[in-house]
Amino acid sequence: MSGKKYGKVDDEVLRRLIDELGKENVKADLVERYAYSTDASLFSSLPDVVVTPKNTDQVVEVLRIASEKNIPITPRGGGTGLCGGAVPLHGGILVDLSGMNRILEVDLDNLCVTVEAGITPEMLNKHLAKHGFFFPPSPGSKKMCTVGGMIATNAGGMHAVKYGVTRNFVLGLKAVIPPGEVLSLGGKVLKRCLGYDLIQLIIGSEGTLGIVTEATLRILPLPEKSAVVVAYFRDCSTAAKVVNAVLRRVIPSAIEVLDEKSIEAVNRYVPSLNLPQAGAALYFEIDGSEQEVEGQLKVIVDACKMHGGETEWTSNPNEKERLLAGREIVGGAIMNIDKRRVRVYEAEDVCVPLAQLPHFIEEVHRISERYGIPVCIYGHAGDGNCHSGIMIDPTSREEWEKMRMMSREIYELAVKLGGNISGEHGIGLLRAEYMESIHGPSLRIMKEIKKAFDPQGILNPGKMSIS
Numbered sequence: 001m002s003g004k005k006y007g008k009v010d011d012e013v014l015r016r017l018i019d020e021l022g023k024e025n026v027k028a029d030l031v032e033r034y035a036y037s038t039d040a041s042l043f044s045s046l047p048d049v050v051v052t053p054k055n056t057d058q059v060v061e062v063l064r065i066a067s068e069k070n071i072p073i074t075p076r077g078g079g080t081g082l083c084g085g086a087v088p089l090h091g092g093i094l095v096d097l098s099g100m101n102r103i104l105e106v107d108l109d110n111l112c113v114t115v116e117a118g119i120t121p122e123m124l125n126k127h128l129a130k131h132g133f134f135f136p137p138s139p140g141s142k143k144m145c146t147v148g149g150m151i152a153t154n155a156g157g158m159h160a161v162k163y164g165v166t167r168n169f170v171l172g173l174k175a176v177i178p179p180g181e182v183l184s185l186g187g188k189v190l191k192r193c194l195g196y197d198l199i200q201l202i203i204g205s206e207g208t209l210g211i212v213t214e215a216t217l218r219i220l221p222l223p224e225k226s227a228v229v230v231a232y233f234r235d236c237s238t239a240a241k242v243v244n245a246v247l248r249r250v251i252p253s254a255i256e257v258l259d260e261k262s263i264e265a266v267n268r269y270v271p272s273l274n275l276p277q278a279g280a281a282l283y284f285e286i287d288g289s290e291q292e293v294e295g296q297l298k299v300i301v302d303a304c305k306m307h308g309g310e311t312e313w314t315s316n317p318n319e320k321e322r323l324l325a326g327r328e329i330v331g332g333a334i335m336n337i338d339k340r341r342v343r344v345y346e347a348e349d350v351c352v353p354l355a356q357l358p359h360f361i362e363e364v365h366r367i368s369e370r371y372g373i374p375v376c377i378y379g380h381a382g383d384g385n386c387h388s389g390i391m392i393d394p395t396s397r398e399e400w401e402k403m404r405m406m407s408r409e410i411y412e413l414a415v416k417l418g419g420n421i422s423g424e425h426g427i428g429l430l431r432a433e434y435m436e437s438i439h440g441p442s443l444r445i446m447k448e449i450k451k452a453f454d455p456q457g458i459l460n461p462g463k464m465s466i467s
C-alpha cells in the first residue's frame with residue numbers, strides 16, 4: 001500500500017454529497033459500506049461512503065468534491081471483477097454506477113447504441129434482440145456485470161474468438177476525470193485517425209484514468225442461424241489439436257474447453273447431465289447464414305471425429321441449451337468438487353498463443369500433480385485463454401503457500417510460452433505485484449499517463465501498481 005496521505009470523508013463532505021445527489025444516493029452506514037467492501041475476489045476494504053449517482057452531472061460533482069478534499073474514489077459497476085479492481089483499498093468514496101442503466105439511443109442506421117455505463121450486457125442484448133441486433137462481447141457474468149465494468153476491464157468472454165473483445169466495439173465514450181471534467185470522446189464513426197486514441201487508453205484502465213458514464217457501442221445484426229457441437233476426447237492435448245485444426249479452416253463464434261476434472265465436477269454437481277467421463281470436452285458455437293452454419297458444422301464435426309471425438313451437434317434451440325449446460329455451470333460446479341476445498345482466483349486467467357495450448361494444459365496438470373493440489377482447467381480454448389481453478393483446503397496454511405507457488409509457476413509458464421498473465425480479468429490488486437516485471441520500462445510511461453489524467457492520484461489508488 002502506498003504511504004500517500006488522503007483526505008477524510010467527514011461530516012462536511014457527507015453533507016455536500018447529500019446536497020448534490022440527494023440523501024437516498026449517499027450511504028454511510030456500516031451495513032451498506034460492508035456490502036460494497038468486496039467484489040468477486042478475496043480482497044476487501046471498507047469504503048467511507050457509497051454514492052449511487054443517476055447521471056453524469058452527479059458524477060462530476062462527486063469528483064469535484066473528492067478532488068478538492070483529496071479523497072480516494074473507486075468506481076464500481078456490477079462488482080463481478082475477479083481481481084479486486086472495485087475494492088476501495090484506501091477507503092474514501094465508492095461510486096456505484098449500476099443505477100445509471102438507461103439505453104439512451106438505438107441508432108440502427110449507424111449500427112450503434114448509446115447507453116449509460118451501468119447497464120448489463122444481458123439487459124442491453126434483450127432490448128437489441130427486439131430490433132434484430134446484438135452487442136457481441138459476452139462474459140460469463142453477463143447477467144450481473146456492467147458495460148462500464150466491461151470497458152474498464154476490456155472484458156472478453158466466449159464470443160471473442162470470432163467477434164473480438166469489448167475494445168473492438170467501443171466507438172465513443174463519456175468519461176469524467178478529476179477535478180470534475182467531462183471528456184466526450186469519439187462518436188458514431190467507424191474510423192478515426194486523429195492523434196492519440198484516449199478511448200483505447202481508457203479501455204482496460206480499470207477505473208484508474210476516469211469514470212465512464214456513457215458509451216456508444218457498435219452492434220451487429222443477429223445471425224440467421226446458429227448451432228452447437230460438443231465433443232469428448234481422450235485427453236486435453238487431443239482436444240487442443242482439434243482447436244488448431246478447426247481454426248485453420250473456419251472461425252466458430254465460441255470454442256470452449258473443459259478438462260477431465262471439470263467434467264467430473266459438472267457430473268457431480270448436476271448428475272442428470274451425465275457427461276461422458278472423458279479426458280476433455282470441447283464446446284463449439286457456430287453462427288451465420290444457413291449456408292455458413294452448415295459448412296462450418298461439417299468442418300468441425302469431421303475434425304472432431306478424425307481425432308477420435310465422441311461428437312454431438314444440434315441447431316435446435318432447446319437442444320443447444322442442453323448441450324451447452326456443462327460449460328454454463330462449470331464455474332459453480334468446480335466449487336463443489338470437494339466440500340473441503342475452495343477455488344482460489346489466482347493464475348486463473350492466463351492467455352497463451354494458440355499453438356502452445358496443448359503444452360500449457362499438460363504443464364499445468366503436471367504442476368498440479370507435483371504439488372498434490374487439484375486444478376480444474378476450463379475456458380476459452382479458441383483464444384488460448386484458459387481458466388485454471390486451483391482448489392485448496394482454506395484451513396491449511398501449507399496449501400495457501402503451495403497455491404501461491406503454483407500460481408507463480410503458471411504465470412511464468414504462460415510468459416515463457418509467449419503468452420501473458422491475464423487475458424481478460426485484469427490486474428487490479430491480485431496481479432499488481434507482476435506489473436514491474438511484465439512491463440519493464442513501459443510501466444514508467446503508464447505512470448506518467450496516469451498523472452496526466454489524475455495528478456492527485458485519487459482515482460482507484462493502489463490498483464495495477466500505477467499509484
Ligand SMILES: Cc1cc2nc3c(=O)[nH]c(=O)nc-3n(C[C@H](O)[C@H](O)[C@H](O)COP(=O)(O)OP(=O)(O)OC[C@H]3O[C@@H](n4cnc5c(N)ncnc54)[C@H](O)[C@@H]3O)c2cc1C
Nearest residue numbers: 077078079080081085139140141146148149152156207212
Ligand atoms: C461468474 C463470473 C464469470 C466471469 N466471466 C468473465 C468472462 O467470461 N470474461 C471476462 O472478461 N470477465 C469475466 N468475469 C470477470 C468480470 O465479470 C469482468 O471483469 C467484468 O467486466 C466486470 O464488470 P463489473 O461491472 O462487474 O465491474 P466491477 O467488478 O464493478 O469493476 C471492475 C473494474 O472496473 C472498474 N469500473 C467499473 N465500472 C466502471 C466505470 N463505469 N468507469 C470506470 N471504471 C469502472 C472498477 O473500478 C474495477 O477496477 C467473470 C466474473 C464472474 C464472477
